[in-house]
Amino acid sequence: MNTTPPSPYVTLISSDGFEFIISRDAACVAGTVKKMLDPQSNFAEAISGVCTLGTINGVVLEKVCEYLYYNLKHRDAKDVPDMEIPPELCLELLMAADYLHV
Amino acid sequence: MMRLIRSREDAIVVLRCRIEMYVAEKMSGRRAANNRIRGPQSALTDFLASNNISAAQISAEYDRRQREARQREQEEALANGETIEQEHDNEQEKDEESVEIETAAQKKRKRQQEATVSKIKKGKAVKKQKKSKGDDSDGGDSDVAWDMYTKKKPLPGQLENCEECNKRFTVTPYSKTGPEGGLLCVKCSKERTAQEKKNQKPKKQVVSRDKRRQVQSNLLDGIVQIGAKSLQDICIKAVANNIHDIDEFGDLPQELLDPLSQILSRRRAITSRTLDLFLRPDLDTIDLYDCGKLETEDYIKIFSVVPNVRNLNLRNAGQFKDEVIDYIVERDVPIRSLQLEAANLVSNDKWIQFFMKCGERLEFLKLTWLDYSMDDDAFSHLVRYCPNLKRLKLKKCFRLTDAALNAMKELKHLERLSLRFPTSTSSVNLAELISSIGPNLRTLSLENFTDADDDVLSAIHTSCTQLQKLRLTENDCCTDAGFVGLFTEWSNPPLAFIDLSSNRSVDYSQPDGPEEPIGLASAGFEALMEHSGSRLERLDIPSCRHITYESFSNIFDGKQQYPLLKDINISFLTKIDTAIVAGMFRSCPQLIKVTAFGCFTVTDVAVPKGVALIGVPNAQDSIVQEGDVDADYF
Numbered sequence: 001m002n003t004t005p006p007s008p009y010v011t012l013i014s015s016d017g018f019e020f021i022i023s024r025d026a027a028c029v030a031g032t033v034k035k036m037l038d039p040q041s042n043f044a045e046a047i048s049g050v051c052t053l054g055t056i057n058g059v060v061l062e063k064v065c066e067y068l069y070y071n072l073k074h075r076d077a078k079d080v081p082d083m084e085i086p087p088e089l090c091l092e093l094l095m096a097a098d099y100l101h102v
Numbered sequence: 103m104m105r106l107i108r109s110r111e112d113a114i115v116v117l118r119c120r121i122e123m124y125v126a127e128k129m130s131g132r133r134a135a136n137n138r139i140r141g142p143q144s145a146l147t148d149f150l151a152s153n154n155i156s157a158a159q160i161s162a163e164y165d166r167r168q169r170e171a172r173q174r175e176q177e178e179a180l181a182n183g184e185t186i187e188q189e190h191d192n193e194q195e196k197d198e199e200s201v202e203i204e205t206a207a208q209k210k211r212k213r214q215q216e217a218t219v220s221k222i223k224k225g226k227a228v229k230k231q232k233k234s235k236g237d238d239s240d241g242g243d244s245d246v247a248w249d250m251y252t253k254k255k256p257l258p259g260q261l262e263n264c265e266e267c268n269k270r271f272t273v274t275p276y277s278k279t280g281p282e283g284g285l286l287c288v289k290c291s292k293e294r295t296a297q298e299k300k301n302q303k304p305k306k307q308v309v310s311r312d313k314r315r316q317v318q319s320n321l322l323d324g325i326v327q328i329g330a331k332s333l334q335d336i337c338i339k340a341v342a343n344n345i346h347d348i349d350e351f352g353d354l355p356q357e358l359l360d361p362l363s364q365i366l367s368r369r370r371a372i373t374s375r376t377l378d379l380f381l382r383p384d385l386d387t388i389d390l391y392d393c394g395k396l397e398t399e400d401y402i403k404i405f406s407v408v409p410n411v412r413n414l415n416l417r418n419a420g421q422f423k424d425e426v427i428d429y430i431v432e433r434d435v436p437i438r439s440l441q442l443e444a445a446n447l448v449s450n451d452k453w454i455q456f457f458m459k460c461g462e463r464l465e466f467l468k469l470t471w472l473d474y475s476m477d478d479d480a481f482s483h484l485v486r487y488c489p490n491l492k493r494l495k496l497k498k499c500f501r502l503t504d505a506a507l508n509a510m511k512e513l514k515h516l517e518r519l520s521l522r523f524p525t526s527t528s529s530v531n532l533a534e535l536i537s538s539i540g541p542n543l544r545t546l547s548l549e550n551f552t553d554a555d556d557d558v559l560s561a562i563h564t565s566c567t568q569l570q571k572l573r574l575t576e577n578d579c580c581t582d583a584g585f586v587g588l589f590t591e592w593s594n595p596p597l598a599f600i601d602l603s604s605n606r607s608v609d610y611s612q613p614d615g616p617e618e619p620i621g622l623a624s625a626g627f628e629a630l631m632e633h634s635g636s637r638l639e640r641l642d643i644p645s646c647r648h649i650t651y652e653s654f655s656n657i658f659d660g661k662q663q664y665p666l667l668k669d670i671n672i673s674f675l676t677k678i679d680t681a682i683v684a685g686m687f688r689s690c691p692q693l694i695k696v697t698a699f700g701c702f703t704v705t706d707v708a709v710p711k712g713v714a715l716i717g718v719p720n721a722q723d724s725i726v727q728e729g730d731v732d733a734d735y736f
Contacts, residue, residue: 067333074330079317082331085340091352094337098358102333 006039011050012065018058026068027051031101056096063089064096071102215261266290324669324695326714338362345371351379360389367391367417374400381407389415393422401426405435412436417443427452431459439466441495446474453480461487468495477501478509485509495520497549507531511538520547520573529553529579533561540565547573547601556584563588571599573642578608582619582648585626589633596637600630603671604645615648623648631657631664639666644673644697651677660688668692673699673717680707687713 010027012020028034036045045051053061067083074080085093147157260273265284271277278291286294320327338358341348342365351359359380366372373395380388385408390396398421405411405426414437416422422445430437437460448456453476457464461484469476476499491513496502497520504527510519516539532554536546543566548554551574559580562572574580585605605621615623622630627649631638643649654677667690672678678701687693687710698704699717709715 064333067330067336071330071333076329078328079313080327080330082336082339085336087340087344087347090337090340090344091348091354094334094341094358095352095354097333097337098355100333 006037007049009049010037012061013050013052014056014058014061015054016058018061020061020065022065022068023072026065026072029068029071029102030064033100053100055099057092060089060092060096063093064100064102067102218260264290321714322716324697324714324716326694326712328712334358335361338365342366342369342371345376345379348379351382353382356385356387359385360387363389364391370394372396377403383408383410386410387413387415389413391415391417393417393419397421398423398425402429405429405433409433410436413439415439415441416445417441419443419445421447423447424449424452427456431456435460436463438463439493440464441466441468442470444471445469446472448475450475450477450480454483457483457487462490464488465490466493467491468493468497469499470495470497472498473500475501478503478505481506482509485512489513490515492516493518493545495547497522498524500524504528504531507535511535513539515542517542518545519543520545520549521551522549523551526553527551529555529557533557536561537565541567544568545571547571548575549573550576552577553579555579556581556587559584559588563592567593569594569597572597573599573601574605575601575603577605578620580605580621582621582623582626585622586629589626589629592633596634598634598637598639598666600634600638600640601642602630602646603642606645606647619648621648622646624650624653627653628657635662635664635667637666638664640669641667642671644671644675644699647675647677649675649677651679651682654678654682655685658682658685658689660685662689664690666692669695669697671697672701673697675701676703679703680705683707683715 006024008024009021010024010033012022012027012033014020024037027037033051035041036043036051037049039046056064063085070083143151150157150160261270262273262277262285263269264271264287265280265282266286267290269287271287273285274288276291277288278286278294280286280290280294338361342362345366351362354362363372363380366376367390370392372390372392374397377390377396377400380390381404388404388408388411393401393416396419401416401419401422402425404414419442422442424447427448429435457480467484467488478501481502482505492515494510494513494516495518496506502523503525507521507523507527508531510516511534519539529551532548532551536543536558540546540562546562546566546569548558551558554574554577556579558574562569585602602622607615607620609616615621619625622643623646627643627646654675670686670690670693678698680703683696683698683701683704684707686696687707693710693713695714695716697716701717702719704718707715707718
């Protein structure tokens with residue numbers, strides 16, 4: 001088992017090849033990604049710190065990343081204002097959210 | 103006047119004369135009482151006059167006192183052989199003498215200041231004299247009165263040393279007062295204002311009215327949101343907001359369709375067009391919570407597009423008619439779970455036909471708000487043709503009576519039974535029903551069975567051994583002893599859900615209830631918590647007004663733990679106070695919602711983070727405070 005602490009950044013790759021390098025804390029807001037990156041598991045993603053999300057395209061994944069940071073920022077706040085969702089993305093984003101458990 | 107009155111004309115002339123004389127007399131009389139004509143008066147004089155205070159009188163008094171004082175002074179002055187003017191000069195000389203003693207640098211400044219002061223003094227003296235000399239004309243009167251009550255205008259050009267930086271500056275109306283009471287220069291004044299602003303608490307963020315309303319609405323639903331909403335929730339809301347621009351949902355999973363349907367139903371946006379979005383041949387569940395805008399063809403469309411629907415839940419389904427049942431029977435739609443609300447256009451015969459053809463597979467049936475059809479006869483067919491029913495919920499089916507209650511005994515597979523009958527039923531029938539199907543029951547919900555008595559409770563005690571959820575509401579026949587009997591040494595494992603709302607005596611001539619307590623009172627409540635406290639998740643005991651304060655403080659003493667209790671409703675229990683609620687927060691670590699309408703003695707309680715306390719007075723302020731569960735209250 002690798003004992004060196006994992007990098008504070010991870011990479012999410014969309015279906016059309018866009019790479020998003022975000023902080024590990026933010027990425028772990030998403031339940032699915034958190035499980036992928038769980039150091040206890042032996043998933044390839046956990047070892048390499050790279051998650052390929054084949055069902056999510058770049059535009060949607062960008063919005064997802066925005067949400068992850070938004071969620072992290074407002075972790076303990078009350079009455080958080082809702083994030084703006086562009087109407088044309090809402091259905092795809094809903095599917096992605098369902099897949100990622102956020 | 104002594105003229106002879108000869109004609110009508112003469113009479114009129116005489117009359118006119120008299121009137122004129124009368125008016126003249128009156129006028130002069132008024133003038134006598136009020137001997138001068140007044141010009142415009144000041145507002146103050148008017149006000150004083152309206153309060154029976156005469157400004158003239160006040161100023162006359164004032165003048166008199168002045169005159170007397172002057173006289174005395176003059177007498178004294180005469181005795182000393184001096185005039186008032188000389189005294190004035192004297193004063194000035196004395197001042198100048200004292201100035202000379204001071205250092206040269208200060209001299210100039212001081213002199214200037216003194217000059218200003220003496221100028222002001224002189225000005226005042228002149229004014230005073232003028233006034234005292236002035237005659238008693240009306241205008242003068244009100245002027246004096248006015249001057250007496252107005253503030254002196256700050257005189258421009260006064261100079262002062264700044265209290266903080268000691269610089270010389272001109273005093274203006276905007277000059278601030280320093281900490282020692284002296285004046286501050288412009289620069290220091292500015293600095294001070296800035297400091298004061300900084301010290302002020304940051305203003306509360308102004309929340310818009312809609313937002314506040316939303317927060318309150320969520321609170322009433324028991325939702326205390328900490329942190330951001332989940333992305334799913336945000337997206338579902340966005341989808342609902344743009345529902346009219348969406349042509350299809352794609353392969354959205356069933357779990358997401360349900361919350362969408364709920365939001366759209368609440369907005370009454372389920373129409374023939376939006377219905378299409380929810381219909382996909384591969385689905386087996388349709389949940390629509392408000393079908394008020396759907397027509398008969400739309401219901402038929404559901405079954406033609408989704409032929410394999412197994413779970414059907416249609417609320418407010420007013421246009422769900424005989425034809426729809428015909429279609430279901432004809433196509434043999436494999437419905438296993440059917441929930442219909444207000445489907446009043448289905449006739450009794452159609453119900454019977456439906457039960458005969460499709461009853462075999464039915465496992466769950468919920469019928470509510472049926473006031474036209476579904477009578478005892480149709481119900482007996484239900485019992486006969488739907489032997490596999492596991493869950494049965496009948497609420498507000500207005501044509502069902504005791505006969506239906508009797509027939510229900512044959513449904514041996516029932517696991518969950520929820521009933522609310524519109525008419526009163528006999529307690530004996532209910533007890534018999536529970537005795538015959540009780541052993542299998544997981545849920546027993548009996549709402550508004552006003553005639554149920556202790557026999558029903560003992561039937562539950564003896565026959566129910568697998569209950570998880572028990573509801574028995576709005577009853578004033580069961581006694582406290584009956585509840586003690588139910589919960590004491592009951593072979594049933596601890597319950598997860600207990601709702602005993604409104605079990606109390608309704609005789610308001612005895613506010614504390616009869617000697618032998620009726621309804622859920624202290625002993626019954628303690629027995630309940632003793633039996634189920636370890637597994638209880640939800641406890642509803644609103645209006646059980648015979649439970650004593652001591653009993654509550656024993657149960658929620660902050661030491662005994664109810665590890666799973668999440669939701670408590672203690673509305674209208676007026677004995678409950680802040681200490682009890684605080685004890686509740688300590689005794690129930692999992693608590694998320696406390697409903698306490700009408701508990702007027704619960705005030706200023708420190709609500710732990712993540713708990714919604716609903717309904718207490720002043721709820722608007724801060725329902726959720728951030729703090730520990732250990733916030734001390736004893």
